[in-house]
Amino acid sequence: MSAAPAAIRFDEVTLGYGRRPAVHHLDGEIPAGCLMAVVGPNGAGKSTLLKGIVGTLKPLEGHIRCQASRGIAYLPQAAEIDRSFPLSVYDLVAMGLWSRSGLFGGISRQDRTGIDDALAAVGLTGFERRPISTLSGGQMQRALFARLLLQDAPVILLDEPFTAIDAKTTADLLDLVRRWHAESRTVVAVLHDLDMVRRAFPQTLLIAREPVAWGETIEVLSPENLLKARHMVEAYDPHADVCHRNVA
Numbered sequence: 001m002s003a004a005p006a007a008i009r010f011d012e013v014t015l016g017y018g019r020r021p022a023v024h025h026l027d028g029e030i031p032a033g034c035l036m037a038v039v040g041p042n043g044a045g046k047s048t049l050l051k052g053i054v055g056t057l058k059p060l061e062g063h064i065r066c067q068a069s070r071g072i073a074y075l076p077q078a079a080e081i082d083r084s085f086p087l088s089v090y091d092l093v094a095m096g097l098w099s100r101s102g103l104f105g106g107i108s109r110q111d112r113t114g115i116d117d118a119l120a121a122v123g124l125t126g127f128e129r130r131p132i133s134t135l136s137g138g139q140m141q142r143a144l145f146a147r148l149l150l151q152d153a154p155v156i157l158l159d160e161p162f163t164a165i166d167a168k169t170t171a172d173l174l175d176l177v178r179r180w181h182a183e184s185r186t187v188v189a190v191l192h193d194l195d196m197v198r199r200a201f202p203q204t205l206l207i208a209r210e211p212v213a214w215g216e217t218i219e220v221l222s223p224e225n226l227l228k229a230r231h232m233v234e235a236y237d238p239h240a241d242v243c244h245r246n247v248a
């Protein structure tokens with residue numbers, strides 16, 4: 001796909017739940033520093049793929065190797081985040097420091113400056129003491145992006161980061177994604193808005209329970225590939241066991 005070293009390598013990976021594969025035949029790499037969209041129909045396995053990279057889902061087969069020594073920052077889908085938890089915006093954002101300072105590491109003066117800067121970068125200065133349960137969807141997403149900023153990770157995974165977010169918030173958060181890319185971080189985002197993908201994401205993985213096309217966005221998002229992906233998801237047998245297609 002590119003001459004850049006791999007940030008993430010997949011070796012004939014199958015990911016699934018129980019013994020049921022959700023995604024299989026993942027073989028390839030995500031180059032370091034790339035800005036990549038993951039697209040595909042509902043149920044194609046996009047979230048499953050991110051969970052495999054983060055490590056919350058262990059492969060049923062194969063291996064996923066991540067080069068990042070300082071970890072991966074991961075933004076799950078909004079529906080997976082419990083907003084009833086009694087937490088202030090400040091504390092939520094400060095959690096971005098945990099990977100470096102540990103759970104009980106304490107917050108230094110420098111950390112406080114970092115938190116203030118992250119809140120300012122997402123336009124949430126003045127929201128520090130607000131309980132997260134009182135935030136709008138867009139404000140919550142801004143707070144979660146501030147937390148990602150503090151994590152300072154070389155690899156950032158975003159699962160549908162702009163779903164149900166208004167145009168202004170989307171534009172502001174997309175600017176942060178561009179900033180991460182300019183800083184040579186690897187950014188992988190699950191997206192449904194193909195216009196946005198064409199506009200802002202140079203690389204794309206089109207997935208339909210297995211990769212359909214992977215590479216330059218303009219080539220991947222051809223009408224033929226999109227139609228093929230839809231047919232592949234519709235034809236997929238959800239009760240199938242692990243497939244050993246490539247095993248001799």
Ligand SMILES: Nc1ncnc2c1ncn2[C@@H]1O[C@H](COP(=O)(O)OP(=O)(O)OP(=O)(O)O)[C@@H](O)[C@H]1O
Binds near residue numbers: 045
């Ligand atoms: N925790 C789970 N237990 C069992 N099956 C699951 C689980 N999570 C996802 N699946 C199944 O794995 C398949 C892929 O789901 P996944 O959420 O990865 O798709 P997706 O491409 O992210 O879909 P969407 O665009 O709708 O968010 C689906 O058939 C789904 O029902």
